[in-house]
Amino acid sequence: MNVGDREPLIRDPVVVKLVEVWRPVWALSYASSLLGWDARTYMPRKAAPERGVARAELSVLSRRLLLSREVKALLEVAEKRVELLNLYEAGVVRVLRREIDISEKLPEDFVYNFNKLVEEAASVWEQAKAKSDFKMFQPYLEKIVEMARKEAEYLGYEGHPYNALLDLYEEGLRIDDVDNMFNTIIPESKKVLEKVLSEGYYPQKHELERREYDKEKMREANVKILNLLGYPWERARMDVSAHPFTTKIGMYDVRITTWYPEIDGAPRDFKRSLYAVIHEFGHALYELQVDERLAMTPVASANSLGIHESQSRFWENIVGRSMEFTGLIKPILDETIGITKEYTVEELYKYFNIVTPSLIRVEADEVTYNMHIYLRYVIEKKLIEGSLSVSELPQVWNDMMEELLGVRPKNDREGVLQDVHWSLGSIGYFPTYSLGNVVSAQVKAALEKDLGELPDLISRGEEGIVEIKNWLREKIHKYGSTLKPRDIVKRATGEEYNPKYFVEYLYKKYVRR
Ligand code: MG
Numbered sequence: 001m002n003v004g005d006r007e008p009l010i011r012d013p014v015v016v017k018l019v020e021v022w023r024p025v026w027a028l029s030y031a032s033s034l035l036g037w038d039a040r041t042y043m044p045r046k047a048a049p050e051r052g053v054a055r056a057e058l059s060v061l062s063r064r065l066l067l068s069r070e071v072k073a074l075l076e077v078a079e080k081r082v083e084l085l086n087l088y089e090a091g092v093v094r095v096l097r098r099e100i101d102i103s104e105k106l107p108e109d110f111v112y113n114f115n116k117l118v119e120e121a122a123s124v125w126e127q128a129k130a131k132s133d134f135k136m137f138q139p140y141l142e143k144i145v146e147m148a149r150k151e152a153e154y155l156g157y158e159g160h161p162y163n164a165l166l167d168l169y170e171e172g173l174r175i176d177d178v179d180n181m182f183n184t185i186i187p188e189s190k191k192v193l194e195k196v197l198s199e200g201y202y203p204q205k206h207e208l209e210r211r212e213y214d215k216e217k218m219r220e221a222n223v224k225i226l227n228l229l230g231y232p233w234e235r236a237r238m239d240v241s242a243h244p245f246t247t248k249i250g251m252y253d254v255r256i257t258t259w260y261p262e263i264d265g266a267p268r269d270f271k272r273s274l275y276a277v278i279h280e281f282g283h284a285l286y287e288l289q290v291d292e293r294l295a296m297t298p299v300a301s302a303n304s305l306g307i308h309e310s311q312s313r314f315w316e317n318i319v320g321r322s323m324e325f326t327g328l329i330k331p332i333l334d335e336t337i338g339i340t341k342e343y344t345v346e347e348l349y350k351y352f353n354i355v356t357p358s359l360i361r362v363e364a365d366e367v368t369y370n371m372h373i374y375l376r377y378v379i380e381k382k383l384i385e386g387s388l389s390v391s392e393l394p395q396v397w398n399d400m401m402e403e404l405l406g407v408r409p410k411n412d413r414e415g416v417l418q419d420v421h422w423s424l425g426s427i428g429y430f431p432t433y434s435l436g437n438v439v440s441a442q443v444k445a446a447l448e449k450d451l452g453e454l455p456d457l458i459s460r461g462e463e464g465i466v467e468i469k470n471w472l473r474e475k476i477h478k479y480g481s482t483l484k485p486r487d488i489v490k491r492a493t494g495e496e497y498n499p500k501y502f503v504e505y506l507y508k509k510y511v512r513r
Contacts, residue, residue, distance in 0.1 A: 009088040009293045014081060018074040019092060019297050025071075026296055028062040033249045040241045041257060056115065063103055072100065088299065091482030095298045098171065105154050114147050118425040125423035132413035134394050141422060142390045145383050148427045152384065162384045165428030170306045170435065172486050175381070177497055178431045181438055182374050184499040190404075192506045193367050196355045201512050204356040208348075209269040213337045215260045218270055221336035222258060222277045225329055229281055229315075229465060236284060244276035246283035246312075251295035254287045256280035270337060271352055275316050282315030283308055285469065289477035297480075304485035305429070307476070309436025310443060317366050317437075318444050318505070319468070323349045324458040355510070357405035359414045367510060370437060371404045376419075376430040384427065439489055441502040446493035447471050 010016060032055050039051050065071070078085070078093050085093065121140040128137035148165060157164035159175065166173045196202050226238065241257040248254050258276040260267045267273075286302045294300045302308055319325055326349045333340040333348075340348055355365045361372035379396065382388035388396065397416040402408045409415030421429055448454055451471055457464035475492040489497060 006293065009086070009291060010092060010297055012078075012081070012085055012089045014074065014078045015085065015089040015092055018071070018078050018096070021068075021070050021074055022066070022096065022298060023296060025062050025065045026298075026300075028058050028065070030250055032058045032062075033247055037247045037249065037255055040245065041239045052119070063108075066100060067103055071096070075100065087479075088294065088482050091299045091479070092297055094484075095303070095481055099298070102155065102168070105156070106151065107154070110147075110150065110154065114151070114425055117143055117147060118423065121425075122420070122423045125417070125420065129413050129417045132411040132417065134412040134416055137417065137423070138390055138393075141393075144422060144425050145390060145427070148425065149384055149386075160381070160385065162381050162428060165380075165384065166431065169426075169429045170304055170432050171484050173306065173431070173435065178377060178435075181431075181434060181497065181499045182370070182377065185370050185434070185438065185502055186374050186404075188503040189367055189370055189506065192510050193355070193357065195511045196367060199512055201350075202353050202355045202510065203350050204354060206351040206354055208271075208339070208343070208351045209354075210263075211270075211339050212266045212268050213270045213339055215267050217336045217338070218260060218267070218273050221270075221329075221332055222273065224332045224336065225274070225277065226281060228328065228332070228462060229278075229285075230462070230469065231281060231284070232288060235288060238277070244280050246280045246287070248284075248287040248301055251290065251292055251300060254284045256284050270333075270339070275320060275352075278320040279312045279316035282312035285315070285472070286311045286477050289469070289473040290480040291478040294480045294482075299480040299482045301480060302477070303481040304488070305432040306435035307439060307485050307488055309433055310439035311472070311476070313436050313440040314443055314472075318440055318454065319458060321349075321352050321366070322455060322458055324455045326352060328458065328461055357407050359401065359407055359409050360418055366437075367506060368405060370434045373430050373434040375400045375404060377434075380427050380430065435497070438497060438499045438502045441505040442489065442493050442495070442498055443472075443476070444505065445501045446475070 010019060035051060035055055035058075039048065043051060075093065075096055078089075079097070082090055082093060117140070121137075121144060124140050125137050128134065149161060151168075152161035152164035155164040155168065157167075163174050166175065166178065197204075222238065231238075235252045235254060237255040239255065239257045240259060242259065244256070244258050246254070246256045256277070258273050258280065260273050261269070263269060286308060290300060290302065323345065327345045330340060330345050330348060343351070353365070355367050357368055358364055361369070364372050375397065378400070379388065379393065383390065394412055394416045398409050401415070421427075444454060447468065451457060451467055454468075457468055460467075476488055479488065483491065486496070489495070
């Protein structure tokens with residue numbers, strides 16, 4: 001392991017011993033991550049049920065080891081000496097305490113039943129979506145909401161039960177934070193959208209969306225763009241999956257995937273493949289830049305969904321969809337897929353930045369994306385507090401879409417059934433996407449205070465990109481999950497979550513006059 005002869009970060013004897021005793025838990029998650037990655041990339045399709053059982057057994061084993069007397073006893077000793085611990089050691093103690101508390105609060109039979117329910121629900125959801133039939137999924141979602149409410153009761157909360165679910169995905173995140181975020185960004189996003197549509201500089205569609213490209217050449221483009229970004233191939237990979245994702249297997253093994261989605265029987269709209277790569281690169285970079293001395297410890301992985309998404313969004317949107325970055329990658333696209341040759345950098349930039357009110361969240365642009373999240377947040381909160389019943393969902397969804405974006409789904413598939421999350425039991429997850437957008441703009445502002453304007457940095461190519469990466473490593477990435485999400489943001493930007501930077505970013509980029 002190449003950590004040089006630097007002093008170890010975890011050196012308190014009790015915490016060292018604690019990490020050693022906990023290490024089998026890490027090893028199981030290492031194995032399970034690899035199995036999970038394989039399941040979504042190369043595994044033969046028929047292997048799915050068997051693989052599911054294998055991973056479920058590993059997770060039971062892991063829970064048992066985590067809750068073993070040995071780990072808990074050492075953790076208690078470490079907690080008593082917390083004032084002697086450095087930042088990283090205290091981080092280990094905090095992360096393990098949180099994991100153990102959550103595991104202990106949720107009874108084993110509850111976890112088992114919830115997992116069984118969502119396994120069934122996920123496959124029913126798939127069929128219901130294909131048939132665009134919400135009624136089919138409704139009884140399952142009713143049970144999931146009921147279980148999620150129970151989960152909140154088991155976990156405990158202050159104020160609203162939804163706080164317990166938010167905290168599960170983003171440590172310390174509360175309804176007050178989310179309300180404050182949406183109260184600022186939603187009205188402003190509406191205003192920006194109106195301006196964009198009336199000014200007409202950013203198109204609502206572009207002919208390049210329909211242009212067919214060569215998959216192999218696009219792969220070559222993706223590799224070259226990752227090279228430009230300094231993707232370390234000796235520690236990382238890029239493969240293909242049905243939906244793009246990133247997985248950290250270990251400190252020296254981080255993998256991203258992309259896709260080459262087909263429209264009318266051929267790969268078209270190459271930006272979908274390209275921006276999947278840049279987005280996942282942002283996730284991967286976070287994991288790759290964690291201090292290597294934290295390898296194989298409980299803080300080795302960046303565990304906040306919101307901060308993670310801020311990093312992927314930073315690279316995808318703030319860097320990747322800028323005019324300057326478009327200028328950097330145009331030569332790469334010209335010499336690989338070639339269909340970009342007849343367009344100017346500005347024209348390409350417009351294709352990369354189409355803005356249009358749409359029905360589907362995953363296809364939404366920077367201006368409208370958060371409205372999709374806001375809708376889900378409002379619905380989830382009401383479902384959990386019991387002021388909205390599952391049967392009312394399609395109607396409420398469609399009405400809210402119309403109110404927010406002026407478009408109305410024609411059926412459940414392009415409405416309430418579009419996302420997989422609820423079928424997986426993930427209620428309270430969506431707000432982390434918007435938090436990611438908000439934090440990405442806050443990070444941009446802080447970075448510019450130190451390094452100067454981002455467009456200038458990007459224009460300098462590889463050298464400027466290295467400067468950006470170094471800043472992110474020192475301010476955010478190197479800590480892994482040592483710090484609470486809120487504390488990372490405070491440390492990196494000097495402020496609490498502040499949505500005004502996202503609004504400023506939108507205005508600067510999208511309002512031309
Ligand atoms: Mg992401």
